[in-house]
Amino acid sequence: RFTGAQAFAKALADPSFRHGAHAETGGGAAVSGKWKGIAVGASAVAVALAGVLAFSVLRPEPPVGVERFSLRPMEGQSTNYEFDISDDGTAVVLSISVGNASQLAVRRLEALTATPIPGTEQGTAPVIS
Structure with a gap:
């Protein structure tokens, strides 16, 4: 919080003003990139599994073979x-x-x-x- 209206006005006028202390760490980008890669990989696996499931559910049944026979009467x-x-x-x-x-x-x-x-x-x- 600002201590008063003057401090708030000063912060608005100063383009380099930053609220709070931001400690820069060297590994922040690498950690976020690692999780981003894991998320992209998991999404790709989920899409592939959804495609396999859709294919197995929606594919047509194989055609049934034709059965042929005669109906000949017996002797007499x-x-x-x-x-x-x-x-x-x-x-x-x-x-x-x-x-x-x-x-x-x-x-x-x-x-x-x-x-x-x-x-x-x-x-x-x-x-x-």
Whole structure:
């Protein structure tokens, strides 16, 4: 604090006036430069990690392979070409004909043939719900 208004006016008029004692140290610039370098390095690492995280979260999923197979009826059967595919794509329910009667059958992808579903005699137009 100034002792009075005259001391304050004198300080305002004197361009070389400095308030308080400032001791100059030779290592001040080096210490501040060291922390500045650490801050820049940490910022660069944070930006790089954010980029890697964004890339891993936002990259598209690899395309799923195409699965092809035939739905041939077994010996003595014919197909009515009415079918439905399960939501997860692991099974197909189809309408088959055995003689003059129709029945629903299920073909799982891991199986080679369709298996008749008991109790679906005279069943047509399959729907999986």
